[in-house]
Amino acid sequence: MATSKLDRNDGREPSELLLQEVVAAFRSQKRTGDTALQQLREDDWHVRVDPESNSVAVLVRHLDGNMRSRWTDFLTSDGEKSSRDRDAEFEDAEATPEQLRASWERGWEAVFAAIEPLTANDLVRTVTVGGEPCTVAQALLRQLTHYAQHVGQIVLLAKHLTGPSWHTLTVPRRRGAP
Numbered sequence: 001m002a003t004s005k006l007d008r009n010d011g012r013e014p015s016e017l018l019l020q021e022v023v024a025a026f027r028s029q030k031r032t033g034d035t036a037l038q039q040l041r042e043d044d045w046h047v048r049v050d051p052e053s054n055s056v057a058v059l060v061r062h063l064d065g066n067m068r069s070r071w072t073d074f075l076t077s078d079g080e081k082s083s084r085d086r087d088a089e090f091e092d093a094e095a096t097p098e099q100l101r102a103s104w105e106r107g108w109e110a111v112f113a114a115i116e117p118l119t120a121n122d123l124v125r126t127v128t129v130g131g132e133p134c135t136v137a138q139a140l141l142r143q144l145t146h147y148a149q150h151v152g153q154i155v156l157l158a159k160h161l162t163g164p165s166w167h168t169l170t171v172p173r174r175r176g177a178p
Contacts, residue, residue: 029144056154069084
């Protein structure tokens, strides 16, 4: 019987494995968002499907603001920085796709600069977000969930806006897995 990837014990501690998987999950979210954003036309970025919805531009600006706030000095300062203007992130400023892509990259750079150096021992350290203490593990999972929600919104909007020219991010419909 073949040994699956999950059955192998490569000597990593469970907490090390978890941390590596969490970092990989953040990378996966970025890749998914990258692929969706690449498919947008210039005039797609600011489209709102209704007055109360966010455009891709707004979602990108919000993610950038959140990421830079949460991950700058992650272990030593509150994750909700006083310099952040969260409400402004939800105003659809006339940024170009190039400016928005730069914001997207800047936010993710802050994420990876903070999480890649973490060690398994850091998972139980206490950090604060909005004055509320939580463990590093809790903060990681909270942000991973938050980013996955917004990346999913970006994918949905990009798919809707590109219509038939959309290139699926997974196995296409009506085609089985290889």
